[in-house]
Amino acid sequence: MTTPQGRTGDARGVRSVRLQDAALALVALFPELFYFGTLIVPSTTWEQRLWMLLLAAAEGAALLLRRHRPVVTFGAVWVIATGANLLSIAHVFDYTPCFGLLIALYTVSEQCRRSVALPALALAFVPLSLAIYSTVAFYGGSSTLPVLVANIAFYLPITLAVWWLARWSRAARRAAERQQQEVAEVRRRVTQERVRIARELHDIVANAVAVMVMRAETARVTAFEDPARGEAFEHIEDLGRSTMAELRHMLRLLRTSETPAEEGNTHGLGxxxxxxxxxxxxxxxxxxxxxxxxxxxxxxxxxxxxxxxxxxxxxxxxxxxxxxxxxxxxxxxxxxxxxxxxxxxxxxxxxxxxxxxxxxxxxxxxxxxxxxxxxxxxxxxxxxxxxxxxxxxxxxxxxxxxxxxxxxx
The missing domain is CATH 3.30.565.10 (Histidine kinase-like ATPase, C-terminal domain)
Known part of the structure; x- marks a missing residue:
């Protein structure tokens, strides 16, 4: 059963993750609105500003779901980015978002298998290509080639780097999970082996020592005619009882894998x-x-x-x-x-x-x-x-x- 403290800790963890995702979405939206958009440009109309803010808000809302619905998040952000670039090409406004798309690409590539990550990478180049076309069309004239080269040099490496980093992170995470599973399996096997050894010690040694003690006790009681013989049997009996006490302690240690090997043993110089x-x-x-x-x-x-x-x-x-x-x-x-x-x-x-x-x-x-x-x-x-x-x-x-x-x- 989950304790109240456990539920409180889980709630705090979920709240912290949500705050991190909200902060990341804001970090992506601000440069998109102010650098890849014309939100504060004086010539921008209030209607254009409203459209850009609505698209940015929709993109931010989608990014909040990226951990739980990576594919859905990527699809929603892709539609928003593609639509914004098409509207920019149609001169409705000038807004070519890309950072939200890169975050969504990273998330889906890090959480999903390669058969999903590769198509996501290919799809990401659609709105990015539209952004390049929109920028080149806006500047036009004799600067077309330099602008084209500069945009390709920006979008292509950063997109590939984001995708590769996501795949590398996924591989590292899965390797760590496999290592944890292997360690857990080794610990489980060690615990099973300790229990098996304890069982064997009990079945073989403990029973034999118990029989030895009982036989020695019986012989000591019946050996009145030879006191020296009775003393020898008493010594055997004492040794047997001491051995049984040691054996019980050792069995407890073997069956409790987290107990240190010396814990509970009182033997010392005394x-x-x-x-x-x-x-x-x-x-x-x-x-x-x-x-x-x-x-x-x-x-x-x-x-x-x-x-x-x-x-x-x-x-x-x-x-x-x-x-x-x-x-x-x-x-x-x-x-x-x-x-x-x-x-x-x-x-x-x-x-x-x-x-x-x-x-x-x-x-x-x-x-x-x-x-x-x-x-x-x-x-x-x-x-x-x-x-x-x-x-x-x-x-x-x-x-x-x-x-x-x-x-x-």
Missing amino acids: DLDRLLADIRRAGVQISLETRGTPLRIDDSVGQTAYRLVQEAATNITKHAGPGTRAVVRITWDESLIIEVVDDGAGQPPGAQRELSTGHGLLGLRERVALFGGLLSAAPYGPGFRVAAALPVSTARATGAAAVGESRPA
Whole structure:
């Protein structure tokens, strides 16, 4: 339903267009009456002035309809211009209008297809030719040839230029419309793909994780005879519930194409203790060191810092394995410096390739680059080091560690 404000805005737009058309009609009529006519010439009778004013008023009224009825407008203006030139040749008065005809020609050529625009161009030369003949007949004598050449040099180029400009404007407008349609189609397809991915994630991943959580909960309850086993199942259950919460958030983002990718996610540096506790349960001896005084950071920066530590620590469990010693260093300075270093002394799992997607560190580089920084991920002695510099405010980071060779993530 259209709101009152919407109706008011539409009415203002229509009023503005009408005023523009009225102003354009006046701009065309004044030179026609005073330069191509004899309205203020003393020898002109009041009857002749009345005829010229009536024809000009009819032409102006027709031009007000040019946006909605371009062909009708051109026809009406053409009849008026042709009639005025014929009456001028018959010495009823001296009035040879042309600017209104050019405006009507532009409108019909810009809004209509070529099969209409070409005949309009040909028809436009009829009253213009009569205007040339009337002018030549009026001057006559030995000046006939110069006057003829001068009039042809005026009317022919300006008429062709108006027609060509109209056709060019039409082509540009249609190209812009096609581009808008293509952009809209691409957005529609992207939205459909996001919804499809969300549906697939729900049908495949969500159901599997839900079953995993329920089975782990059942096993934990029934595993009284082995407390260690019950603790392991409790850990699996907690991880499953956390994964389901993450998955629900991701599904909401996928199904809402206009929502920014990080909106609504609350992970930040305050969640590192729980994250590192999960890593320790996997057999990695990882510690957290903080240096300097914590400063204010944007939520998006905190989210990026959390994801950096999460990806680096997860890589340690996948590639270095249990028994590895690692440290997470957070340094508060002009920038937030984050380092995750391991000694590579663990026992790597046998299925490293199956555990890696190959896109983790690439995604981190893209995240850090959004803030003007670079990610460093490279071997560090027998182990590996991941580091980045992030801004402590909305200002861009001015420096970061050099980028090294990364292992699969």
